[in-house]
Amino acid sequence: MKASPQITSKIVELCEVLVADSEVQNAREKAEAFLADEAAVSLYREMATLGRALHQKQHHGEEPSGEEISRFTELQDQCDANTAILSFVEAQDVLRNIAEVVNGYVGKSLERGKVPTEAEVFPQGCGEGCGCHH
Structure with a gap:
């Protein structure tokens, strides 16, 4: 459909407007710098792959070995100490948040047939069950 x-x-x-925005440009530059750093990409990929494997193991009722958990923790610590990876994760958060804002406004506009307020797009409640009625 068009x-x-x-x-x-x-x-x-x-x-x-998005591609001209300095925050978006900065986030993209950080992401591209990470992708150009082969060692950082390899480390991040290894940590993510092992994390998925451990999750699958647990999902299937298996317990990861102490060695697997230790290796994953070691990889996480290395990732947490790598500035390229930290910048990449920060950049991904910035881009994801902007996408959520855009999608929130567009989605609510289509859903409600009117331009939503910020409060309608992002209600400020405490969650279910707190009783504050926000």
Whole structure:
């Protein structure tokens, strides 16, 4: 399905604003610097792969060995000490948060048929069961 020319024009305009935004540019630069650092990418990939394997093991009712847990903890510590990885994770958070804001506003607009307020997109409640009724 194709959007109307007016919608397409506004989407392109939003994309232009996004790519020109200094926060987005900074996050992209950090992500690209990480991707250019083969050692950091390899370390991060190894930690993520082992993390997924351990999760799968637990999901299937198996207990990871002490050696596997120690190796994963060691990899996590190495990742936590690597500035390229920390910058990459920070950059991913920035980009993900911006995407959530965009998706939140667009989704609520389509859902409700009107431009939502910030409070409608991101309600400030304490969660279910607290009784504050936010």
